[in-house]
Amino acid sequence: MRSIRLFLISSILATLILFNFVAALQGYQSSMREADTLFDNQMLDLARLVSNLDVSSASSKDLRLGNNLSFQIWNESRLIAASHNAPVEPLQSFVPGFEYANFDGYRWRTFTRYEVPLDRWVIVAERTDLRFVLAENVVLQSILPLLLGIPIVGLLIWIIVSHGLRPLQQLSSALRNKGANDLSPILSADSRIELDQVIESINGFIQRLDRVMEREKRFSADAAHELRTPMSALKVQLHNLSEEIDTKHESFHQLQEGVDRMQHLIEQLLSLYRATPEQFAKNCETIDLYGITQDQLASLYPSFEEKEQSIELIGDSIEIEADKFALETLISNLLGNANKYTQRGGNIVVSVEDLGSEVCLRVEDNGPGIADAEKSRVFDRFYRVDSNDGAARAPGCGLGLTIVSHVADLHQARVEVKDSSFASGSAFCIYFKKKS
Ligand code: ADP
Numbered sequence: 001m002r003s004i005r006l007f008l009i010s011s012i013l014a015t016l017i018l019f020n021f022v023a024a025l026q027g028y029q030s031s032m033r034e035a036d037t038l039f040d041n042q043m044l045d046l047a048r049l050v051s052n053l054d055v056s057s058a059s060s061k062d063l064r065l066g067n068n069l070s071f072q073i074w075n076e077s078r079l080i081a082a083s084h085n086a087p088v089e090p091l092q093s094f095v096p097g098f099e100y101a102n103f104d105g106y107r108w109r110t111f112t113r114y115e116v117p118l119d120r121w122v123i124v125a126e127r128t129d130l131r132f133v134l135a136e137n138v139v140l141q142s143i144l145p146l147l148l149g150i151p152i153v154g155l156l157i158w159i160i161v162s163h164g165l166r167p168l169q170q171l172s173s174a175l176r177n178k179g180a181n182d183l184s185p186i187l188s189a190d191s192r193i194e195l196d197q198v199i200e201s202i203n204g205f206i207q208r209l210d211r212v213m214e215r216e217k218r219f220s221a222d223a224a225h226e227l228r229t230p231m232s233a234l235k236v237q238l239h240n241l242s243e244e245i246d247t248k249h250e251s252f253h254q255l256q257e258g259v260d261r262m263q264h265l266i267e268q269l270l271s272l273y274r275a276t277p278e279q280f281a282k283n284c285e286t287i288d289l290y291g292i293t294q295d296q297l298a299s300l301y302p303s304f305e306e307k308e309q310s311i312e313l314i315g316d317s318i319e320i321e322a323d324k325f326a327l328e329t330l331i332s333n334l335l336g337n338a339n340k341y342t343q344r345g346g347n348i349v350v351s352v353e354d355l356g357s358e359v360c361l362r363v364e365d366n367g368p369g370i371a372d373a374e375k376s377r378v379f380d381r382f383y384r385v386d387s388n389d390g391a392a393r394a395p396g397c398g399l400g401l402t403i404v405s406h407v408a409d410l411h412q413a414r415v416e417v418k419d420s421s422f423a424s425g426s427a428f429c430i431y432f433k434k435k436s
Pocket residue numbers: 333337338341342365367368369370378379383384385386395396397398399400401402426
């Protein structure tokens with residue numbers, strides 16, 4: 001995967017290095033030019049010094065110039081004085097001015113001068129490698145701190161680029177943390193011109209998605225609503241028929257079950273799409289969670305009794321802000337599932353627990369439980385777990401827990417499904433915000 005950060009850091013660093021390299025090259029050339037002028041001036045001085053030399057005196061033999069410099073004084077074609085390292089033949093042809101020559105294994109810069117009054121030629125020479133050494137030293141001294149500074153500059157660029165990319169990271173984590181049902185627009189606290197366009201496009205897409213979802217919800221709600229009346233009529237017809245024909249017939253029984261299932265599905269679809277944020281805002285009231293759970297339990301008690309299940313309610317009155325109808329639907333779905341999926345004679349415990357800022361409604365049973373791999377999927381629409389022992393599945397349409405999670409979302413409550421504290425079974429926990 002290619003990284004914008006790495007691309008920016010490497011390209012900025014490469015540009016800086018290239019720029020420094022070109023600057024160093026230019027520095028080297030100008031240092032060379034300066035070294036040339038400097039050394040040439042020194043040679044002019046040396047030539048002047050050598051010109052004034054009294055070749056007859058002993059001091060001319062003592063003139064020690066070191067190995068880098070050399071001179072010769074010629075009269076006609078006679079060498080009358082020379083430095084110790086000078087060859088016996090002329091260092092340069094007798095033409096006044098600067099030139100280059102090779103001797104003693106080095107390349108030398110030479111300066112030739114004719115002394116009119118004394119009628120002699122003075123040739124001074126200096127090794128050229130010294131000029132390169134000087135220029136290289138100058139460049140090295142200026143480039144070395146830059147070379148050593150590359151890691152520090154790289155680190156600084158890393159910090160700056162990371163800082164610059166932070167709004168992008170914030171945007172990506174805002175998108176990552178968005179719930180599947182959260183189609184609200186993204187708000188950027190740390191706005192940047194470049195990102196505003198991206199956020200605008202994402203928000204435009206979210207808006208379009210929201211409209212499509214809304215249309216789909218409305219269609220499902222309308223369809224469920226339209227199906228409700230013919231379904232009630234069908235039930236009445238079935239009831240009338242049961243008084244006229246033999247109801248022990250298997251087909252009649254199946255027909256009755258099918259109609260009941262259909263009616264359940266329609267009711268579940270309606271409760272799923274009836275609970276909207278607008279409805280929630282309108283119907284929100286202070287409700288005693290313990291009290292409403294007790295009421296739902298009482299109305300479903302016959303089903304538990306019918307399966308000889310023991311059911312216990314633990315807790316105290318705790319108030320929350322809720323939509324009464326939606327909350328009743330949530331509780332009855334959880335209780336209904338506990339009743340449906342727990343075996344005859346099983347145990348169900350319902351508790352309302354004060355956790356400080358939150359209230360936990362917990363419904364647990366000692367039924368078959370839900371495998372870990374299925375735990376997150378049971379909240380999906382129309383998802384039903386296959387019974388692995390081949391036993392007949394309890395009737396249902398796979399919408400109950402979707403409604404639970406939808407209602408919990410509306411109440412800004414968290415839903416968790418865990419293993420129960422019994423030897424087997426599942427526990428559904430809904431964490432509501434306590435009324436402040
Ligand atoms: P339905 O009950 O209509 O099938 P739900 O959405 O309520 O749909 O549940 C989805 C699935 O989760 C069910 O098919 C069932 O397998 C599993 N489930 C729900 N509650 C329980 C429970 N208390 N114990 C075991 N499995 C459960």
